[in-house]
Amino acid sequence: VNDARRTGVTRELARFVAESRWSAIPAEISHEAKRALLNWAGCAIGGCRDEAVDTALAALSEFAGRPQATILGRSERMDILNAAALNALSSNILDFDDTHLRTVIHPTVPVAAAAIALAEHSRATGAQLLHAFILGVEVECRVGNAISPEHYNAGWHITATCGIFGAAAACAKLLDLDTKATAWALGIAANQAAGTTGAHGSMTKSWNMAHAARNGLMAALLAARGFTSTEQALEGERGFTRVFAQRCDLDEIIRGLGETWELAQNTYKPYPCGIVAHPVIDACLALRDDARVAPDAIERIELRVHPLVRMLMGNATPLTGLEAKLSVQHCAAAALIYGQVGVREFTDACVNDVAVVALRARAMLVEDPAMPKEAAGVTVHASGGSTFDKYVPHASGSLDRPMSDEALGRKFHSLAEWGWPECDAPEFIALAWSLDTLADAGAFARAAAPRQ
Amino acid sequence: VNDARRTGVTRELARFVAESRWSAIPAEISHEAKRALLNWAGCAIGGCRDEAVDTALAALSEFAGRPQATILGRSERMDILNAAALNALSSNILDFDDTHLRTVIHPTVPVAAAAIALAEHSRATGAQLLHAFILGVEVECRVGNAISPEHYNAGWHITATCGIFGAAAACAKLLDLDTKATAWALGIAANQAAGTTGAHGSMTKSWNMAHAARNGLMAALLAARGFTSTEQALEGERGFTRVFAQRCDLDEIIRGLGETWELAQNTYKPYPCGIVAHPVIDACLALRDDARVAPDAIERIELRVHPLVRMLMGNATPLTGLEAKLSVQHCAAAALIYGQVGVREFTDACVNDVAVVALRARAMLVEDPAMPKEAAGVTVHASGGSTFDKYVPHASGSLDRPMSDEALGRKFHSLAEWGWPECDAPEFIALAWSLDTLADAGAFARAAAPRQ
Numbered sequence: 001v002n003d004a005r006r007t008g009v010t011r012e013l014a015r016f017v018a019e020s021r022w023s024a025i026p027a028e029i030s031h032e033a034k035r036a037l038l039n040w041a042g043c044a045i046g047g048c049r050d051e052a053v054d055t056a057l058a059a060l061s062e063f064a065g066r067p068q069a070t071i072l073g074r075s076e077r078m079d080i081l082n083a084a085a086l087n088a089l090s091s092n093i094l095d096f097d098d099t100h101l102r103t104v105i106h107p108t109v110p111v112a113a114a115a116i117a118l119a120e121h122s123r124a125t126g127a128q129l130l131h132a133f134i135l136g137v138e139v140e141c142r143v144g145n146a147i148s149p150e151h152y153n154a155g156w157h158i159t160a161t162c163g164i165f166g167a168a169a170a171c172a173k174l175l176d177l178d179t180k181a182t183a184w185a186l187g188i189a190a191n192q193a194a195g196t197t198g199a200h201g202s203m204t205k206s207w208n209m210a211h212a213a214r215n216g217l218m219a220a221l222l223a224a225r226g227f228t229s230t231e232q233a234l235e236g237e238r239g240f241t242r243v244f245a246q247r248c249d250l251d252e253i254i255r256g257l258g259e260t261w262e263l264a265q266n267t268y269k270p271y272p273c274g275i276v277a278h279p280v281i282d283a284c285l286a287l288r289d290d291a292r293v294a295p296d297a298i299e300r301i302e303l304r305v306h307p308l309v310r311m312l313m314g315n316a317t318p319l320t321g322l323e324a325k326l327s328v329q330h331c332a333a334a335a336l337i338y339g340q341v342g343v344r345e346f347t348d349a350c351v352n353d354v355a356v357v358a359l360r361a362r363a364m365l366v367e368d369p370a371m372p373k374e375a376a377g378v379t380v381h382a383s384g385g386s387t388f389d390k391y392v393p394h395a396s397g398s399l400d401r402p403m404s405d406e407a408l409g410r411k412f413h414s415l416a417e418w419g420w421p422e423c424d425a426p427e428f429i430a431l432a433w434s435l436d437t438l439a440d441a442g443a444f445a446r447a448a449a450p451r452q
Numbered sequence: 453v454n455d456a457r458r459t460g461v462t463r464e465l466a467r468f469v470a471e472s473r474w475s476a477i478p479a480e481i482s483h484e485a486k487r488a489l490l491n492w493a494g495c496a497i498g499g500c501r502d503e504a505v506d507t508a509l510a511a512l513s514e515f516a517g518r519p520q521a522t523i524l525g526r527s528e529r530m531d532i533l534n535a536a537a538l539n540a541l542s543s544n545i546l547d548f549d550d551t552h553l554r555t556v557i558h559p560t561v562p563v564a565a566a567a568i569a570l571a572e573h574s575r576a577t578g579a580q581l582l583h584a585f586i587l588g589v590e591v592e593c594r595v596g597n598a599i600s601p602e603h604y605n606a607g608w609h610i611t612a613t614c615g616i617f618g619a620a621a622a623c624a625k626l627l628d629l630d631t632k633a634t635a636w637a638l639g640i641a642a643n644q645a646a647g648t649t650g651a652h653g654s655m656t657k658s659w660n661m662a663h664a665a666r667n668g669l670m671a672a673l674l675a676a677r678g679f680t681s682t683e684q685a686l687e688g689e690r691g692f693t694r695v696f697a698q699r700c701d702l703d704e705i706i707r708g709l710g711e712t713w714e715l716a717q718n719t720y721k722p723y724p725c726g727i728v729a730h731p732v733i734d735a736c737l738a739l740r741d742d743a744r745v746a747p748d749a750i751e752r753i754e755l756r757v758h759p760l761v762r763m764l765m766g767n768a769t770p771l772t773g774l775e776a777k778l779s780v781q782h783c784a785a786a787a788l789i790y791g792q793v794g795v796r797e798f799t800d801a802c803v804n805d806v807a808v809v810a811l812r813a814r815a816m817l818v819e820d821p822a823m824p825k826e827a828a829g830v831t832v833h834a835s836g837g838s839t840f841d842k843y844v845p846h847a848s849g850s851l852d853r854p855m856s857d858e859a860l861g862r863k864f865h866s867l868a869e870w871g872w873p874e875c876d877a878p879e880f881i882a883l884a885w886s887l888d889t890l891a892d893a894g895a896f897a898r899a900a901a902p903r904q
Contacts, residue, residue, distance in 0.1 A: 052679065059677040060670070063531040065515045079515040155690035157643070184656075191609070191656050192663050194646040198690030204636075204643050204681040207674070211644050211667070218512070222659070225511040227504065229656040238607035238650030 006250040009235040013139060014182035016257045017169050022131045029261045030436055033130045036137070037116075038432040039098055039268050039408055040108040041072060041448050044091035045423060046343055046415030048073030052203040053090045056210070060085075069117040070445040073420040077452070080117040084167075084217050085210035088113035092159075092206040094343055095325060096272035096415070100265055101399065103144035103158055107266060110163030110212035111136035115170040118217060119441040124174055126438030132173040134263055139186075140166025141262035143234065145252040147245035152197075156244060160195030160208035165240075167216020168223075175224045180231070187229025188219035190240040201322070268408060270397045271341040274313045277328040278395035279376035280305065284335035287380050291388035295337045295355060301363040303332055304377035310365055317360075321346040329363040330356070332378065343418045374398060405433075422450065458702040461687040465591060466634035468709045469621050474583045481713045482888055485582045488589070489568075490884040491550055491720050491860055492560040493524060493900050496543035497875060498795055498867030500525030504655040505542045508662070512537075521569040522897040525872040527904070532569040536619075536669050537662035540565035544611075544658040546795055547777060548724035548867070552717055553851065555596035555610055559718060562615030562664035563588035567622040570669060571893040576626055578890030584625040586715055591638075592618025593714035595686065597704040599697035604649075608696060612647030612660035617692075619668020620675075627676045632683070639681030640671035642692040653774070720860060722849045723793040726765045729780040730847035731828035732757065736787035739832050743840035747789045747807060753815040755784055756829035762817055769812075773798040781815040782808070784830065795870045826850060857885075874902065 047053065048071070057076060065079030071086050078086065088109050091097055097106045111133055119129040144151070144162040152158045168189035172182040192215040195208030223229070234240050234253060241248035271281050280303055287293075303309075309328055318324040324331075324346050333356050334345040344350060371377070377391045394400040396407070403411070409429045416423035428447050431438065438444060499505065500523070509528060517531030523538050530538065540561050543549055549558045563585055571581040596603070596614040604610045620641035624634040644667040647660030675681070686692050686705060693700035723733050732755055739745075755761075761780055770776040776783075776798050785808050786797040796802060823829070829843045846852040848859070855863070861881050868875035880899050883890065890896060 055677050055679045056674060059673045059679060063517045063520070063533050063673075065517045065531070068515070079517070081515050155695040160643075184654075187651065187654070188656050188659065191612075191648055191651045191660050192646045194644045196643055196690050196692070196695050198682050198685065198688045198692075198695070199639065199643045200690075202636075202639070202680040202682055204640050204679070207640065207679070208643050215663070221511045221515075222508060225507050227507045227511060227656070227659070228654040230650050230654055233650065236650045238648050238652075240648070240650075243607040243648050243650070 006235055009250050009253050010183050010186055010233045011179060011231055012254045013234070014186060015179040017135050017139065017173055018177060018179045018182045020131070020135055022127055024258065025131060025134055026261065029134055029263055030130055032263045032266060033134050034432055034435050035268070035405065035408055036098055036108045036263065036266055037112055037133065037435065038412055038429065040091050040112045041428070041432070042412035042415035043094060043096045044087050045073035045448060046096065046419040047090040047093040048419045050090065050093045052093050052206060053086060055203065056086060056089055068121045070120060070449045072448040075450045075452070080121045081214050081217060083117040084114045085214040087117065088209040088213035089206050092209045094272050096269055096343070099267050099269070099275065100141050100144070100262060101267060102265065103141060103148045104152060105141055105144045105162055106159045107137045107140055107166065109159065109209045110216060111140060111166040111170050113213035114167035114217040115174060116441070116445050118171050118174050120445040122174060124441045126435040126441050126444060128174060129441040130435055132170040134261070135173050136166040136170025137263050138261060139169035142253045146250055147241055147248045150247045151245040154246065155196050155198060157195035157197050157199065157208045160212045161193045161244060163209065163212035164189045164193050164216040167213050168219040171217045171220030172223065175220055177220065177224055181223045183231045183233070184227065184229040185220045185223035187231065187233040188222055188227065189216055190233035192219065193240060193244070265399065267399055268397055268403045270403055270407065270411065271331070272343055272346060273325040273331055273341070276309050276373070277313050277331045278397060279374065279392040280328050280378060281331050281335045281341050282392045282395050283376055283378035283390040284332045285339065287378060287388050287390050288336050288339050291380060291382070293380060293382045293388065295359050297383045298336065298359060298362060298380055299383050300381040301332055301336070302366055302379040302381070303328060303363060304366045304368050304371060306371045306373045307367045307369055308373060310367055314365060318351055321348050321351055324351045328365065329360050332363045333360040342414050458687055461702050461705050462635050462638055462685045463631060463683055464706045465686070466638060467631040469587050469591065469625055470629060470631045470634045472583070472587055474579055476710065477583060477586055478713065481586055481715055482582055484715045484718060485586050486884055486887050487720070487857065487860055488550055488560045488715065488718055489564055489585065489887065490864055490881065492543050492564045493880070493884070494864035494867035495546060495548045496524035496539050497900060498548065498871040499542040499545040500871045502542060502545045504545050504658060505538060507655065508538060508541055520573045522572060522901045524900040527902045532573045533666050533669060536566045536569040537666040539569065540661040540665035541658050544661045546724050548721055548795070551719050551721070551727065552593050552596070552714060553719060554717065555593060555600045556604060557593055557596045557614055558611045559589045559592055559618065561611065561661045562668060563592060563618040563622050565665035566619035566669040567626060568893065568897050570623050570626050572897045574626060576893045578887040578893050578896060580626060581893040582887055584622040586713070587625050588618035588622025589715050590713060591621035594705045598702055599693055599700045602699045603697040606698065607648050607650060609647035609649050609651065609660045612664045613645045613696060615661065615664035616641045616645050616668040619665050620671040623669045623672030624675065627672055629672065629676055633675045635683045635685070636679065636681040637672045637675035639683065639685040640674055640679065641668055642685035644671065645692060645696070717851065719851055720849055720855045722855055722859065722863065723783070724795055724798060725777040725783055725793070728761050728825070729765050729783045730849060731826065731844040732780050732830060733783050733787045733793050734844045734847050735828055735830035735842040736784045737791065738842050739830060739840050740788050740791050743832060745832060745834045745840065747811050749835045750788065750811060750814060750832055751835050752833040753784055753788070754818055754831040754833070755780060755815060756818045756820050756823060758823045758825045759819045759821055760825060762819055766817060770803055773800050773803055776803045780817065781812045784815045785811040794866050
């Protein structure tokens with residue numbers, strides 16, 4: 001714990017962003033950036049028809065600017081600030097986006113939404129987009145590291161409050177700002193940083209992401225014109241890490257800059273629900289393949305889990321899709337019946353399907369304090385007395401068992417199918433993997449929406 | 453100190469706003485609202501050519517929407533969200549706006565900037581604008597009362613963080629939202645509330661106001677379309693008063709709603725500088741009139757003040773206009789030389805004028821712990837041995853000696869002269885006093901800018 005005052009932290013971080021060269025980015029990090037953007041685009045397309053997105057579009061269209069940037073999955077185009085906001089909203093609304101586990105930040109949403117809108121408008125190359133995105137995630141997660149876990153525990157929606165710094169940094173890089181202007185962008189961002197976990201359970205939760213993307217981008221646009229701000233946004237007496245957290249470790253922000261990369265710690269969800277249920281779902285999907293027991297031949301499902309799972313996801317009788325996202329029993333039943341646990345399995349219709357309700361009622365939660373948090377065991381008791389058992393030490397999508405590139409491609413397919421069925425998913429996926437050689441990043445954005 | 457949990461506070465406040473009737477507003481409060489709006493419009497016009505406003509306009513014009521609303525003092529028009537932001541920026545940039553002394557909130561800036569843009573666009577009447585504005589200030593200051601002084605002391609820029617609630621409430625009223633939608637607007641606002649005092653000394657300080665106005669208006673627009681939020685934005689476990697303050701007294705938010713009015717506590721500055729110097733300026737202006745001593749015949753000026761004045765405004769050798777705003781010696785010299793202390797007296801040119809520098813050097817600060825904070829005594833020692841003395845127990849503009857309607861009119865004249873000399877000030881002032889009978893609030897806004 002280092003709470004001693006350090007000066008110059010914001011400037012040092014700003015200089016790192018301003019002076020970073022694309023050639024210095026390790027190949028595995030630029031590949032991880034492509035994975036993150038592919039996963040993000042899928043989430044945005046999957047969520048683009050959500051009621052929250054329709055509502056925000058209806059509320060803001062009358063006041064929006066020229067059609068400068070793509071709204072993923074939709075035919076509307078908007079000015080880059082509104083496009084950033086709406087893409088952040090849609091890419092978070094399904095709770096299917098990525099996670100930086102140490103901070104619980106969903107790193108890609110605010111950074112990508114801001115950067116891609118600006119990159120499309122300013123005709124940046126794919127490499128410039130990747131580079132800016134990587135730096136944005138680095139800034140966002142390092143700021144988060146410095147104030148975790150106190151900041152989130154105090155009620156701050158950390159993806160929003162730290163995401164705005166990432167969005168500002170990425171856009172500052174795309175605008176080729178120098179160290180001072182980048183520091184100002186971070187200063188402006190610090191003063192618009194907002195969002196609490198009190199909004200969870202409502203559309204406003206994902207609007208916090210929209211706010212971060214929009215205002216991070218706006219901070220960079222203002223700083224680029226010479227709009228002045230503090231150069232001690234992070235470490236100052238009234239700086240972000242002081243005002244927004246009881247404790248901070250400023251070293252986290254600058255230690256090993258350019259040597260370690262936070263994007264290497266990124267994880268992707270194979271299932272759009274609480275992460276502690278993921279090993280249970282893995283086990284159930286495997287049992288369905290192995291045992292081939294018809295759902296109505298299942299007499300009982302035993303879910304052996306760490307006690308945390310009941311606390312976070314122990315709702316045995318969810319009534320809505322939103323509630324089902326916090327029901328491990330529902331996850332197990334859906335996996336065994338459908339052989340997949342995607343967006344469709346968290347619709348109200350699926351949650352209230354008679355077969356699902358019946359099987360869910362036969363799922364028994366067995367708490368086992370000896371069970372590692374990242375593991376789970378499932379036993380299926382079939383009629384006739386046969387039992388099938390599966391133990392999963394690490395869920396797919398965890399850092400120990402990351403989703404493969406192919407699995408991310410399949411996830412994109414299913415999300416596109418959900419939000420925009422006419423999407424040419426193979427073409428888009430190919431574009432994502434070739435982002436580093438794409439002459440126009442806008443082509444990537446436009447391929448994610450119906451042609452105008 | 454009441455830190456016990458109270459439920460339903462946000463709903464109660466929202467219901468008060470939704471159910472308030474214009475006929476229930478006391479006449480002296482609606483008159484105070486006119487005074488506040490006249491003072492605000494003068495500040496906006498006076499500040500409209502500031503470099504910060506030019507810079508923000510240059511940065512954002514390319515991304516703005518249709519020309520729906522007036523930017524006070526300027527020929528550009530913008531979509532209502534950007535107009536709200538820019539008018540908030542310009543009306544705060546001179547530090548000449550009003551003050552709710554208990555909280556140090558500058559109440560009119562965020563509320564008026566948001567409400568007037570929406571009122572112009574939606575063709576509200578003058579009475580509707582006044583009504584919405586009064587309710588917005590009420591919400592803003594009551595939220596501030598509940599968390600003062602801890603919130604400001606922790607580094608929050610209270611006008612921005614509480615102003616967004618006022619802007620949201622005023623716009624919710626103009627949009628005629630019901631209790632639930634008004635509560636949602638407050639919920640969205642709570643999640644965009646932002647701004648720290650770490651930005652002071654840079655353009656970002658006043659951008660915090662722009663953020664509050666823009667996002668308060670946006671919160672109401674979203675809620676009007678059914679964008680959902682928490683209904684416990686203020687009192688919830690992760691609500692605003694919990695996350696943003698170490699202590700809160702929720703009773704302050706709802707006690708006496710509709711019986712007492714925070715606008716009655718509003719004060720206006722006759723001089724655009726730190727408020728503790730105001731009795732000194734009053735004394736010097738009176739001495740100039742009474743004694744009629746030529747500045748170069750003044751051998752010494754003795755300023756007898758409470759010790760706080762040296763701490764807050766004791767800079768004897770300011771080099772810029774910004775520094776001079778915190779120099780009581782400069783204020784005294786300018787008053788004695790020019791017979792006025794307005795925006796011009798805080799330009800870099802005036803601060804470095806040889807006559808001003810010379811007289812300022814002869815101003816001596818005498819700390820007197822027995823001097824009341826709101827008072828000051830000044831003695832002018834002229835060559836030849838004559839002395840002139842003036843004691844001011846309460847500065848003009850204080851609650852004990854409020855600026856008269858006529859003085860507010862003169863302040864408007866001088867601000868219009870500064871920011872937009874072609875302004876027909878008498879016509880605008882007449883419009884302000886007749887706002888309650890104006891059929892179209894937009895006429896008030898448009899009279900504050902060059903005709904299109």
